[in-house]
Amino acid sequence: MTRLAGVGLFVVGGLVLFAAALFMVGDRRMAFARTFRVATQFSRVTGLQPGAVVRVSGARAGTIRRIDPPTDPAGRFRVELDITEELHPLVRTDSVASIEAEGLVGGSFLSIEIGGADAPIATSGTMLPSREPFEIADMLQQMGATIVKVNATVDVLTGQVQHALDSVVVTVDNANALITSVSDDATRIASAGARISTDLADLTADIRDGDGTVAKLLHDDTLYRRLAAAAEHGEAIAGDTRQIVGDTRQIVGDVRAAVERLRGTDGQVTGLIDELRQTVTQSRSAVSGFADNMDALKRNFLFRGFFNRRGYFDLDAVSPDDYRKGVLTGGGERPAVRIWLTADRLFAPAAEGAAGTPVLTDDGQARLDSAMTAFLDQLPGGVLVVEGYSRDGSRQSQFRTARGRAATVRDYLVDRFGLDAQRSGAMPLGATPVETPELASWSGEGIALAYFSDPARR
Amino acid sequence: MTAVDLGERQGGAAATAAADAVRFRHVSKRFGTQAVLRDVSFAIPAGRAFCLLGRSGTGKSVMLRHIAGLVRPDEGQVLVGGRDVGALSSRDLASVRTGIGFLFQNAALFDSMTVGENVAFPLRRHTRLTEAEIVARAHQRLAAVGLEHDYGKMPGQLSGGMRKRAGLARAMALEPALLLVDEPSAGLDPMTAVEIDDLLLERKRAGTTLVIVTHNIPGARRLADEIAVLHDGRILESGTAAALDASEHPLVRRFMRSVGGG
Amino acid sequence: MADRPMPELLPTPAAPVPPADRIGAGVLNTFALIGGLALWGGRALVEALRPPYDVDEIVRHLYDIGWRSTPLLATSGFAIGVVLSMHTRASLERFGAEAMIPAGLAVAVVRETGPLTAALLAAGRVGAGIGAELGAMRVTEQIDALEASAVDAFKYLAVTRIVACMIAMPILTTVMNVSAVIGGFVAEHAISGMSWDLYLERAFSLIGFSDLLPSTLKTIAFGFIIGVTGSYLGFAAQRGTEGVGQAATRSVVLASVLVIISNVVLVRLIFFFYPQGGA
Numbered sequence A: 001m002t003r004l005a006g007v008g009l010f011v012v013g014g015l016v017l018f019a020a021a022l023f024m025v026g027d028r029r030m031a032f033a034r035t036f037r038v039a040t041q042f043s044r045v046t047g048l049q050p051g052a053v054v055r056v057s058g059a060r061a062g063t064i065r066r067i068d069p070p071t072d073p074a075g076r077f078r079v080e081l082d083i084t085e086e087l088h089p090l091v092r093t094d095s096v097a098s099i100e101a102e103g104l105v106g107g108s109f110l111s112i113e114i115g116g117a118d119a120p121i122a123t124s125g126t127m128l129p130s131r132e133p134f135e136i137a138d139m140l141q142q143m144g145a146t147i148v149k150v151n152a153t154v155d156v157l158t159g160q161v162q163h164a165l166d167s168v169v170v171t172v173d174n175a176n177a178l179i180t181s182v183s184d185d186a187t188r189i190a191s192a193g194a195r196i197s198t199d200l201a202d203l204t205a206d207i208r209d210g211d212g213t214v215a216k217l218l219h220d221d222t223l224y225r226r227l228a229a230a231a232e233h234g235e236a237i238a239g240d241t242r243q244i245v246g247d248t249r250q251i252v253g254d255v256r257a258a259v260e261r262l263r264g265t266d267g268q269v270t271g272l273i274d275e276l277r278q279t280v281t282q283s284r285s286a287v288s289g290f291a292d293n294m295d296a297l298k299r300n301f302l303f304r305g306f307f308n309r310r311g312y313f314d315l316d317a318v319s320p321d322d323y324r325k326g327v328l329t330g331g332g333e334r335p336a337v338r339i340w341l342t343a344d345r346l347f348a349p350a351a352e353g354a355a356g357t358p359v360l361t362d363d364g365q366a367r368l369d370s371a372m373t374a375f376l377d378q379l380p381g382g383v384l385v386v387e388g389y390s391r392d393g394s395r396q397s398q399f400r401t402a403r404g405r406a407a408t409v410r411d412y413l414v415d416r417f418g419l420d421a422q423r424s425g426a427m428p429l430g431a432t433p434v435e436t437p438e439l440a441s442w443s444g445e446g447i448a449l450a451y452f453s454d455p456a457r458r
Numbered sequence B: 001m002t003a004v005d006l007g008e009r010q011g012g013a014a015a016t017a018a019a020d021a022v023r024f025r026h027v028s029k030r031f032g033t034q035a036v037l038r039d040v041s042f043a044i045p046a047g048r049a050f051c052l053l054g055r056s057g058t059g060k061s062v063m064l065r066h067i068a069g070l071v072r073p074d075e076g077q078v079l080v081g082g083r084d085v086g087a088l089s090s091r092d093l094a095s096v097r098t099g100i101g102f103l104f105q106n107a108a109l110f111d112s113m114t115v116g117e118n119v120a121f122p123l124r125r126h127t128r129l130t131e132a133e134i135v136a137r138a139h140q141r142l143a144a145v146g147l148e149h150d151y152g153k154m155p156g157q158l159s160g161g162m163r164k165r166a167g168l169a170r171a172m173a174l175e176p177a178l179l180l181v182d183e184p185s186a187g188l189d190p191m192t193a194v195e196i197d198d199l200l201l202e203r204k205r206a207g208t209t210l211v212i213v214t215h216n217i218p219g220a221r222r223l224a225d226e227i228a229v230l231h232d233g234r235i236l237e238s239g240t241a242a243a244l245d246a247s248e249h250p251l252v253r254r255f256m257r258s259v260g261g262g
Numbered sequence C: 001m002a003d004r005p006m007p008e009l010l011p012t013p014a015a016p017v018p019p020a021d022r023i024g025a026g027v028l029n030t031f032a033l034i035g036g037l038a039l040w041g042g043r044a045l046v047e048a049l050r051p052p053y054d055v056d057e058i059v060r061h062l063y064d065i066g067w068r069s070t071p072l073l074a075t076s077g078f079a080i081g082v083v084l085s086m087h088t089r090a091s092l093e094r095f096g097a098e099a100m101i102p103a104g105l106a107v108a109v110v111r112e113t114g115p116l117t118a119a120l121l122a123a124g125r126v127g128a129g130i131g132a133e134l135g136a137m138r139v140t141e142q143i144d145a146l147e148a149s150a151v152d153a154f155k156y157l158a159v160t161r162i163v164a165c166m167i168a169m170p171i172l173t174t175v176m177n178v179s180a181v182i183g184g185f186v187a188e189h190a191i192s193g194m195s196w197d198l199y200l201e202r203a204f205s206l207i208g209f210s211d212l213l214p215s216t217l218k219t220i221a222f223g224f225i226i227g228v229t230g231s232y233l234g235f236a237a238q239r240g241t242e243g244v245g246q247a248a249t250r251s252v253v254l255a256s257v258l259v260i261i262s263n264v265v266l267v268r269l270i271f272f273f274y275p276q277g278g279a
Ligand SMILES: Nc1ncnc2c1ncn2[C@@H]1O[C@H](COP(=O)(O)OP(=O)(O)OP(=O)(O)O)[C@@H](O)[C@H]1O
Pocket: B031, B036, B054, B055, B056, B057, B058, B059, B060, B061, B062, B063, B105, C001, C002, C003, C004
């Protein structure tokens, strides 16, 4: 009998394992999920294959069923795809489809953005609008050009700052009391300029040596956006620097004039000092704007590997699971501060069964504004994640509601406070809070503002 | 009876052929360059005991294998119950074989089964008996060869002589009409050898045809209706023990006078 | 002593040849061997479908061939998983693609490493076992004894083992694959602390039905090869214990080589039917 038992265990166990593996594969391929079929068109399919994954706003949502090539050179490839019913409400007729790379070694996948709330929900057979894929080579070229441009500007401006500083030092030689303060600021300006050029030089060197930064850049699916932002920051820095130089020139001029007046008239010293103080304050604020921009550029540009100690994350790619496990806290280095807000205080009551995005009430907006004041002073450095919660209905509907809430609040905050889209995210967490809400009226319905401060700032 | 007589008898009526349990007709067999059997002819009537003597390596075992259809003759025919075993389809050969019991020279017990299962094996394959009946009968067969206590042992745990006896029990499990026995008393003490001979004698009385390869002359005298001496690929002489005792072949007489050990 | 194998089952051994002709004879012998194996296997397939089915015997061999090989395959699979994980880490780390380790490992294991290693290990353990066991039965006349008891020894001894091999092989491959994935997880968890759920999720991210099904089912062919080779050489064993040892070693060598060669053909065949090979 033991022999029979062994054989039974062997055969049945083997079959069960194999069936489990088949199920896993089928599940991943959404073979068992209810789906609806839509189509889209591209003139280039860059490695997209039937069977490839479809993601709706980053969530695995289905598979490519077939790709029909065009019949004439002017035509486009027709791509048909199945999307799970679970995410159906997010796919609208204006959802844009694009082809993205899963990373250096992974294949291509089709990404579908969440549609506008006003657009009708896509139905079976809808032809979704598409964005043509862009080539990495173009991107690299663009990036290279930006770096060169920023580098050149910074070099030029650094020279000017130095020059201006020299003249300040020379000119204000005699007015010791005032000059100490001014020269401190000026030194900071100069060293800031120097830092920019070394940072950028480091970065270019790293890219040239290929220590992985490039690969990591390529790995990211939103590289294009980042690059655009980087270029913008680069230009802003250049502008800031120009302004600082201008300001410094003006300071120098003012100081010169003051010194003249001190020499000439002997009177009205107090008024002059006030004037000088004001100038210095102006200059300070210019310098701090400059520093912020520099900071943003660094983060933006060097988001993976370059400033490792700041911790890497890409909010769009962080799954709720990873999030729960604390990828953002950087092993406790960056603890989160949470503010809990219940749904009934924030959103207008939705008509029963009405799918779609929740709407913030005026009162809700005011509550959010006041909640945000807690973070405002440290905002540029850290990361703000809006956690969405809902414990109503099936897991799918929990997910949907939670997602809608988080996204609505995040969009509002980005708008209202001009938050950096890269540094704020929406995280649907369903029914289970990450930590116990310190809110008496917490019903499991609502959102939490989680702020992860920047360890580099502390 | 002499070999010449046998040749004459072979030309006789077909009815005699059917009555013969085993008949060799001009059988020749060679292995590579070595001729083992050369034009051998003889017949064994049903119900008789036939003893085969001969020096080691003369082809006695090969002859038994021919009867069981394990070896096919190069020339001539081997008839068992009137059917040419060399020309039978595998199904017909199987039906002939169910009527044959074969004790191999080294017993050839199945290593993967217990002694009892070895004896039960033919019963399981060829009868519709219930499990209990099969076990009971296997026990009975083992008891007949003095192995009543060894049903559950593995063949590797038996002595050579015990293995031989277990092999005999297996060969007799189906109570075959034709029993081929290769050196039944080799490796046995004289007393056990006599007991085995008694067992075979009992079979013979029950009507079984016996073909016995042996070196045990006293045993052969007790059992055999006919004794044949194989030499150099041929049957040198055959006949009753008395006839062979009086043979003019010195070799045959020497054989008959030896006390024998196998 | 053992008789020559039944002439209709086996090619007659070649006569001694002068050394000058040895290469030619070697080639001829190889062809004779392949031909003999093919006939043997073909007959086995026909006989396997024809009643009576010796279910008890098949179960007995499944126990030996399948169940008792499981520990060997499971531990080897685990070790392979650990090692593969370390290797993929070493190469993927360079591209900053550590997240791909589970997927890369799973694809490598499921598509090729699992089936082939499982088959080679089975060729070693099972092939040798069958060759030796049947060789010993041949040499000690047990096969003759079976035939003499009106039992079709080919069917009773060879076919049951071949069928058991064919059943056991895909299961053993699954065991191997599963333990390799577990091994990979243990290694990965030790280094990066990745959770089991996430690991599993990533491991299956690149695997499709076309990876899992054909590569697992092709091992039925491997099982067939192992069973056929082992039983053929076992039946052909020459007299003496030396012959038994020889049957065992030759079974392992021949089965392994045939598995590797047939794998080339099978993989080509799979790519023919599933051109994407992945997706
Ligand atoms: N399968 C075989 N292949 C080659 N030669 C064989 C084979 N079987 C038997 N022989 C040869 O045939 C001859 C007769 O063998 P056999 O076993 O019949 O002898 P035997 O008369 O039974 O001897 P013993 O009394 O020692 O058992 C021997 O020389 C043996 O080498």
